Amino acid sequence: MSSSSSPMQSTGRKLKLKSKDDETFEVEEAVAVKSQIFKYMVEDGVSNGPIPLPNVNGKTLARVLQWCQKHADPTITEDELNKYDAGFIDVDQAVLYDLLMAANYLNIEELLKLACMRVADMIKGKSPDEIRRTFNIKNDFTPEEEEEVRKENAWALGP
Amino acid sequence: MEIASTLITVVSSQPFLVASTVTALSLLFARFAVRSVRFPNLKTPQSDGRDSAASPKKVCNCVCSCNSGLVAPDSATTGAPYVNGGTAQMVEKASSVAVADRLSGASMMEQLVPEITTHALSYLDYPSLCRLSMTNSLMRKAANDDNAWKALYHKDFTLEQDSVTPANGWKAYYAATRAIVRNNAEFFNIIKERSVAAMSHFWLNADYVKCVHASGELFSGYNAVIQSWQLAFNWEHGVNFQVRDVRARVLTDMAWVTMKTIVDIDAGPFNVTNVFELHNGRWYMVHHHSSMEVDAQIVHA
Numbered sequence: 001m002s003s004s005s006s007p008m009q010s011t012g013r014k015l016k017l018k019s020k021d022d023e024t025f026e027v028e029e030a031v032a033v034k035s036q037i038f039k040y041m042v043e044d045g046v047s048n049g050p051i052p053l054p055n056v057n058g059k060t061l062a063r064v065l066q067w068c069q070k071h072a073d074p075t076i077t078e079d080e081l082n083k084y085d086a087g088f089i090d091v092d093q094a095v096l097y098d099l100l101m102a103a104n105y106l107n108i109e110e111l112l113k114l115a116c117m118r119v120a121d122m123i124k125g126k127s128p129d130e131i132r133r134t135f136n137i138k139n140d141f142t143p144e145e146e147e148e149v150r151k152e153n154a155w156a157l158g159p
Numbered sequence: 160m161e162i163a164s165t166l167i168t169v170v171s172s173q174p175f176l177v178a179s180t181v182t183a184l185s186l187l188f189a190r191f192a193v194r195s196v197r198f199p200n201l202k203t204p205q206s207d208g209r210d211s212a213a214s215p216k217k218v219c220n221c222v223c224s225c226n227s228g229l230v231a232p233d234s235a236t237t238g239a240p241y242v243n244g245g246t247a248q249m250v251e252k253a254s255s256v257a258v259a260d261r262l263s264g265a266s267m268m269e270q271l272v273p274e275i276t277t278h279a280l281s282y283l284d285y286p287s288l289c290r291l292s293m294t295n296s297l298m299r300k301a302a303n304d305d306n307a308w309k310a311l312y313h314k315d316f317t318l319e320q321d322s323v324t325p326a327n328g329w330k331a332y333y334a335a336t337r338a339i340v341r342n343n344a345e346f347f348n349i350i351k352e353r354s355v356a357a358m359s360h361f362w363l364n365a366d367y368v369k370c371v372h373a374s375g376e377l378f379s380g381y382n383a384v385i386q387s388w389q390l391a392f393n394w395e396h397g398v399n400f401q402v403r404d405v406r407a408r409v410l411t412d413m414a415w416v417t418m419k420t421i422v423d424i425d426a427g428p429f430n431v432t433n434v435f436e437l438h439n440g441r442w443y444m445v446h447h448h449s450s451m452e453v454d455a456q457i458v459h460a
Contacts, residue, residue, distance in 0.1 A: 120282035
């Protein structure tokens, strides 16, 4: 959808990216423009030297670019893509966190949506205690607050 | 933490990114031209750097130059002297806390920037959103967000009432709406079961309650109304019908609901209006009006 939209771009032009821990990546423009950040840079012609990305580490950037590659592939079917996404996002929380932040920073809508939905799936259907355990959230309510919160939500969950 | 997340939002905004990248790139070229003569003093703070321990001077210079007047979160660790102490330290602490917390396995949910949290929460249903709000005070604030509940209201009930500002916020309004909609559904269950006893508990015992049946007959006052239902239940054999397009408007102690009932394909749909009043924490029916829809097209303002 967003590939090869810029008129001055010829196929095969590559973008150089540098992660915060100094790993460099070369990626085709058609793949990179999945990120709105790079899309604007390409359109504005600001993509000469390696683009520094001080907010993304090499490991995460590699993963993200792999995802972009897959999603820029015109031959892949929607079924295959869905299967790929399901496997891609089935990661531990540290990785998920990195993906969320990277997708947000690089403004990659589809990837951000995928990652956010994954977080939502990890919350759905769980009791507050189970949610705490899943995410290692510390309960900091006082007994009075606990009671307040219980009352506040009784309408949805029963007394 | 709040300043940090604001900064992160600022930094990830596109114009800033483009500007800082241009600055970085042009300074990079300048460095090559001038040959490190002007930059020796930057190398000392570089040794403070934590996660970018192996970073060559090239990157450090870019980052440090970017820092003048602005802050890029993780790079602040190497550029501290160039940025006003307080801000750099705040961001430095935030990013190192994030790293430390992630390493020690503490809550990922609480580390996310607000816009990501909002996005993730938008995919939750109301019980999950409620349960999340019960986990801790930070999650309570995030999950009780007014806009989140407004969006959920529009998703689950109706796109109408977009310009409404509920007195107690959207979560409370959502809760009240759900209660009314449940109550309204109960009304139709009572009709299906043809229970006069249940119907007599459902209506408010007052002289101003009224009921206009689909037949066109009006009954006024509690006794007349309940009697009319008794007649209706005795007369009709069990009717199967569907209820659609339920729209509720809830005020402090009064609510009205409009809907369509479809009895069978021949007779057109019926437009129904129910009005409820809140007494002693319970919603009672005070008005019911059912009429057959004549024209298939509905007029919108």
